[in-house]
Amino acid sequence: MPVNELDNLTVESVLELVKSRDPDQPEFHQAVREVMGSIIPYIQNHDKYKHPGLIERLVEPERSVIFRVPWEDDNGNYRVNRGFRVQFNSALGPYKGGLRFSPTVNLGVVKFLAFEQIFKNSLTGLPLGAGKGGSDFDPKERSENEIMRFCQSFMNELYRFVSKDTDVPAGDIGVGEREVGYLFGQYKRLTAQFTGVLTGKGLAYGGSKLRTQATGYGLLYFVEEMLNEKNESLENKSVVISGSGNVALFACDKAIDLGARVIALSDSGGFIHDPEGINAEKLEYLKELKNVRRGRIHEYAEKFGVDFNEGKPWVLDCNIALPCATENEISKDDAETLIHNDVQCIAEGANMPCTDEAITAFYRSGTLYGPGKASNAGGVAVSGLEMTQNAKRYSWSFEDVDDHLINIMKTIHDKCREYGDENTGIDYIKGANIAGFIKVADAMIAQGNV
Ligand code: NDP
Numbered sequence: 001m002p003v004n005e006l007d008n009l010t011v012e013s014v015l016e017l018v019k020s021r022d023p024d025q026p027e028f029h030q031a032v033r034e035v036m037g038s039i040i041p042y043i044q045n046h047d048k049y050k051h052p053g054l055i056e057r058l059v060e061p062e063r064s065v066i067f068r069v070p071w072e073d074d075n076g077n078y079r080v081n082r083g084f085r086v087q088f089n090s091a092l093g094p095y096k097g098g099l100r101f102s103p104t105v106n107l108g109v110v111k112f113l114a115f116e117q118i119f120k121n122s123l124t125g126l127p128l129g130a131g132k133g134g135s136d137f138d139p140k141e142r143s144e145n146e147i148m149r150f151c152q153s154f155m156n157e158l159y160r161f162v163s164k165d166t167d168v169p170a171g172d173i174g175v176g177e178r179e180v181g182y183l184f185g186q187y188k189r190l191t192a193q194f195t196g197v198l199t200g201k202g203l204a205y206g207g208s209k210l211r212t213q214a215t216g217y218g219l220l221y222f223v224e225e226m227l228n229e230k231n232e233s234l235e236n237k238s239v240v241i242s243g244s245g246n247v248a249l250f251a252c253d254k255a256i257d258l259g260a261r262v263i264a265l266s267d268s269g270g271f272i273h274d275p276e277g278i279n280a281e282k283l284e285y286l287k288e289l290k291n292v293r294r295g296r297i298h299e300y301a302e303k304f305g306v307d308f309n310e311g312k313p314w315v316l317d318c319n320i321a322l323p324c325a326t327e328n329e330i331s332k333d334d335a336e337t338l339i340h341n342d343v344q345c346i347a348e349g350a351n352m353p354c355t356d357e358a359i360t361a362f363y364r365s366g367t368l369y370g371p372g373k374a375s376n377a378g379g380v381a382v383s384g385l386e387m388t389q390n391a392k393r394y395s396w397s398f399e400d401v402d403d404h405l406i407n408i409m410k411t412i413h414d415k416c417r418e419y420g421d422e423n424t425g426i427d428y429i430k431g432a433n434i435a436g437f438i439k440v441a442d443a444m445i446a447q448g449n450v
Contacts, residue, residue, distance in 0.1 A: 006050040011036040025108030038433035063087040067157040071150045085133035088114040091443035095131030098172030105134045119436030120373040126384035151182035164195040171200045196390025199383035208386035210401040216250025218378015219349045225413040235259035240318040242266045243325030247349040264313040267297040271313035274306045317341045324349030332357035339365045348372035374432040381408045
């Protein structure tokens with residue numbers, strides 16, 4: 001954008017630019033619209049950021065890699081999937097962000113996730129750039145050996161683009177400790193180097209304590225901060241959580257620990273409703289069901305004699321709703337149902353789980369709303385701490401990492417207050433977007449037009 005047009009920068013003009021380049025990436029457009037809605041008004045009042053080319057560079061990845069992933073299934077059939085790594089922004093440090101294995105993965109989805117990661121990683125205060133990647137491979141349908149062969153083939157190509165100092169991937173949907181282990185093993189074999197090229201590793205080979213729990217725990221630490229702001233706490237609150245993967249199960253764990261009653265969890269088949277609340281023993285069953293047996297959530301309903309329903313859990317009465325499954329899982333109608341049932345607080349464990357219309361409904365009704373780039377930043381924060389421990393060849397205790405995580409989530413909340421303070425309370429979207437933007441923008445301006 002020429003300098004003389006910078007005064008006229010609008011959300012629409014940025015979106016026009018993005019859409020003209022990539023018309024078929026609705027999730028990416030949605031993420032850009034949400035971020036620009038906060039930072040364009042800020043830029044208009046802060047001349048320093050009317051910097052030529054800054055916004056164009058901010059919405060264009062530094063590099064996007066797309067590659068073929070050939071592998072062989074257990075019946076000897078040759079299969080081909082598509083792999084992606086979008087290295088969006090390295091102004092603050094090596095690219096950092098997870099890998100997602102799901103049939104829903106495409107370039108637009110990976111770009112939206114990598115774009116969100118820029119601001120999230122900046123908010124953690126750690127030296128982390130932003131990237132994201134994955135494949136349209138569906139691990140749910142596959143045997144252990146097929147998953148290992150797929151991960152090895154994926155890394156056969158990805159290893160050229162990652163290293164402990166350039167790009168450090170982690171897990172996301174469909175990529176947990178098992179997949180990270182196979183990816184790490186193949187990287188080590190290809191390069192003959194044992195380095196911290198991935199985070200979310202097993203504790204036996206360089207993983208950080210608390211990384212598995214970090215996103216879910218961090219989410220609840222953030223929710224507690226949001227509630228404290230209103231002189232409330234999680235004690236005795238009813239909580240509905242979507243998903244039953246890594247983020248959801250550890251969100252449930254910490255919610256119970258902080259005195260809340262978790263009455264629902266879900267998977268793509270439906271949700272369970274346990275009005276008495278999931279206790280520690282039931283949660284252990286769920287962890288075994290999901291992580292070891294890789295079963296379905298309806299089995300919980302059969303085991304403990306509670307209801308299972310198809311669809312989404314947002315129809316249930318609750319004080320707090322924590323979407324921890326996937327993008328756009330709370331529609332306008334879902335939001336209106338939650339508001340009708342007097343929900344007090346929504347905080348995102350997943351990335352972009354609320355549609356634009358749902359967010360508007362929460363704002364209009366005055367419902368507390370925590371956007372994912374702030375509320376789910378605990379995972380990448382502990383990944384950053386894993387990188388530090390790997391670099392030092394040292395391992396911190398669970399308590400040390402937990403203390404760091406609590407401090408980071410509090411600091412993120414403080415930054416949201418600093419930049420999002422309004423007469424009516426904290427505007428968390430505005431606060432998170434502006435605080436995240438300032439640090440990245442300062443670094444990008446300092447580093448020149450690269
Ligand atoms: P997992 O693969 O461990 O779990 C995902 C869960 O969400 C599963 O229960 C899955 O059910 C459910 N799910 C996925 N897609 C859908 C869908 N379309 N409809 C309904 N349910 C669905 O992933 P994570 O827990 O790691 O990630 C969950 C979310 O959190 C994602 O948005 C991710 O980007 C975000 N996130 C994750 C972080 C991490 O550290 N892992 C960090 C920050 C954000 P099923 O098994 O039936 O598919």
